[in-house]
Amino acid sequence: MPQLDLQISVEDEAWPGEEELHGLVDRVLSAAADYLQASERQPFPQQPVELSLVFTDDASVREINAEWRGKDKPTNVLSFPAFPVQPGRMPGPMLGDIVIARETVEREAAELEKTGEEHLTHLLVHGFLHLLGYDHMEAAEAERMEALETRILATLGLSDPYAGQDPIT
Numbered sequence: 001m002p003q004l005d006l007q008i009s010v011e012d013e014a015w016p017g018e019e020e021l022h023g024l025v026d027r028v029l030s031a032a033a034d035y036l037q038a039s040e041r042q043p044f045p046q047q048p049v050e051l052s053l054v055f056t057d058d059a060s061v062r063e064i065n066a067e068w069r070g071k072d073k074p075t076n077v078l079s080f081p082a083f084p085v086q087p088g089r090m091p092g093p094m095l096g097d098i099v100i101a102r103e104t105v106e107r108e109a110a111e112l113e114k115t116g117e118e119h120l121t122h123l124l125v126h127g128f129l130h131l132l133g134y135d136h137m138e139a140a141e142a143e144r145m146e147a148l149e150t151r152i153l154a155t156l157g158l159s160d161p162y163a164g165q166d167p168i169t
Helices: 018-039 058-069 102-112 116-131 139-155
Strands: 004-010 049-056 077-081 094-101
Touching (some): 004 018, 018 116, 049 116, 058 077, 058 094, 058 102, 094 102, 094 116, 102 116, 116 139
Parallel strands (some): 004 049, 049 094
Antiparallel strands (some): 077 094
């Protein structure tokens, strides 16, 4: 069972408290890591793997997205791996950072007719997979990543977030 060392920062007071978010993040990412290790043979270091999560707002994510991706708009989740890693390869002791924008998450959850927690759970899994080298730039990559997300979310009792959609590319 992989161990995670979670560093959580809450920059937007409209998010739930740090303790509540820590409980959700730990449950979701532990389930994702366990699934990947058992089903995908994803190795993890013996020592806890460190990752940071920043729960912020659209304005902050817009700035980060513009600076690092050249896209001057907010997005739901950004992932920044500490080191390049390929799926199925041993990551380093520091995975990286996940940054999540509250307003975008809330808006998308309403549009998808899901609870905020359900959508946030999906985005946490999505961001975590990016830190482990998964991507969705090409159709085959997107299908693989989305299938993993769906299977991990099923272990958490959530339905397929991509049902009826073409893979994201």
